[in-house]
Amino acid sequence: MTEKTPCIICVAITGSLPTKADNPAVPISIAEQVESTHAAYEAGASIAHCHVRDDEGKPTSDVVRFSRLMEGIQTHCPGMIVQLSTGGRSGAGKARGGMLTLRPPMASLSVGSNNFPTRVYENPPDLVDWLASEMKTYGVKPEIEAFDLSHIYKAKQMVDAGEIGARPYVQFVMGVKNAMPADKRVFDFYVETVKHLFGEDTPWCAAGIGRHQLELNDWAAAAGGHLRT
Amino acid sequence: MTEKTPCIICVAITGSLPTKADNPAVPISIAEQVESTHAAYEAGASIAHCHVRDDEGKPTSDVVRFSRLMEGIQTHCPGMIVQLSTGGRSGAGKARGGMLTLRPPMASLSVGSNNFPTRVYENPPDLVDWLASEMKTYGVKPEIEAFDLSHIYKAKQMVDAGEIGARPYVQFVMGVKNAMPADKRVFDFYVETVKHLFGEDTPWCAAGIGRHQLELNDWAAAAGGHLRT
Ligand SMILES: [Zn+2]
Ligand SMILES: [Zn+2]
Ligand SMILES: [Zn+2]
Ligand SMILES: [Zn+2]
Structure with missing residues (x-):
């Protein structure tokens, strides 16, 4: 946590709810998410709160996707803090915590x-x-x-x-x-x-x-x- | 509600959790519950918060039992307000509200x-x-x-x-x-x-x-x- 920053801005680039049908601008693919996070990073955001979607655009707890997103953000947004969601919209039971082994x-x-x-x-x-x-x-x-x-x-x-x-x-x-x-x-x-x-x-x-x-x-x-x- | 009473005391004579095994004094049968409510009534309680149990002592939403308990309290404790529990420990889904037809x-x-x-x-x-x-x-x-x-x-x-x-x-x-x-x-x-x-x-x-x-x-x-x- 960058305690010395007067104001931390946490950006939730893709929630678990909106779909492309609701809003075509919602970033769904990993590449889109990294791009959109990067724009927020340049604008001053210091934490990226992350959800991931499956190929159909549905929320998932898939560890591989979380891993690719985390790597993409860490490569393109140096110093940005990646926060992965263990929320219940993306999975059930222990599946919600599978990505914690990635050590975000x-x-x-x-x-x-x-x-x-x-x-x-x-x-x-x-x-x-x-x-x-x-x-x-x-x-x-x-x-x-x-x-x-x-x-x-x-x-x-x-x-x-x-x-x-x-x-x-x-x-x-x-x-x-x-x-x-x-x-x-x-x-x-x-x-x-x-x-x-x-x-x-x-x-x-x-x-x-x-x-x-x-x-x-x-x-x-x-x-x-x-x-x- | 007796708004003019300076202090309403609400007695929960039998919760949904204790059993005879925990405490032999817990009133479980309808007769025991009415007796125990009556003692609280004489001591000044004005609302009786009621749960009922089945023959094995387990919480239930059984309408007949609620009806007998309500009738017993209304007969023995005139003016006491009967409050029936629709809490989730006694049943699931709409079964929790079956006793509302009794118009407590x-x-x-x-x-x-x-x-x-x-x-x-x-x-x-x-x-x-x-x-x-x-x-x-x-x-x-x-x-x-x-x-x-x-x-x-x-x-x-x-x-x-x-x-x-x-x-x-x-x-x-x-x-x-x-x-x-x-x-x-x-x-x-x-x-x-x-x-x-x-x-x-x-x-x-x-x-x-x-x-x-x-x-x-x-x-x-x-x-x-x-x-x-
Ligand atoms: Zn935050
Ligand atoms: Zn979230
Ligand atoms: Zn009360
Ligand atoms: Zn209760």
Whole structure:
């Protein structure tokens, strides 16, 4: 983590949801993803949050694809931090963590369950523990995905239990239907909670989903957090 | 709801977890449950939060058992409010709401998903919507089970959408492993959130699980909430 940079920008070049049919500009192939990450890198982004797709454009946890994407970004964007997604949209169970053996510098880690627009986002306790232990084994720094307040407290318990390192990097995810809305009052409490649990200077970031992206970026910039685009 | 009572005490006579093997004093049969509820009623409890068990002592959503329990309590504890559990430990899918046709005055309603000690507590969005619509059809007042902060915000969205009535009765559930811990800072924010979203005078209650029960009762009594024993 480049702690001395005043503002870290984390770019999510390809989410797990949009398809070429939704938006022909969405980068799907590895080459397209590397190109698009490079543009963000030149514009100042320092972390690349990465998903990969299969040949049909569907989210996958395929280790070979993750490996090619990581290598491409590291070659074309020197110094950029690659963060691979272990999120549940791309696979189920331990398949979600197969790419951790690639030893990426960072990976996302969901530590609780919550509702998504039309289903349950399932992160069973034993899977959370396993993903954390794999990250520890392979020296991967987790980004804790906080879809709700208790997830930040769960991160604290995992720090205390030695499952993850001190001062975890928490990302607040807001604006997902049926999870936490993009609410300024809650955002402020999230920031206070991170400072309270992990110390004043602990870096954190915030992601607003869909139409909430710019709003969350404004709030995060004003409160000293990192941005996610 | 007896709004004029300064302090409502809600008694959960038989949870979904303890068995006779854990504690021979746990009331399991309908007769035992009515007897135990009556003792709490005489001691001042005004709401009875009810689960039922099958012949083997396992949690069930059986409508006939719920009907007998409700009738027993209403006969022996005049004026006591019967609240039937639609929680996920007793059944799956729509079976969880079968007892709503009995038109109990209240029923519990989980509006989001979260982790429990060893599994995911699943409340998919479509099931939440269906349970709420059944409660509306049968005139049942929901008690919103808030296992996390976003659940209180979800209740607000359901009020705004007309899925539940204004000023919902929210219960904060704290101290469940892998969900929200019993934390005073969060408790205070929960109370502020209910007032902020539903109005200063909206009643609410709090339940501390296991060893956190007395602590939560103290906090709730001091903050003007109702107690759950
Ligand atoms: Zn980030
Ligand atoms: Zn992602
Ligand atoms: Zn209650
Ligand atoms: Zn219950």
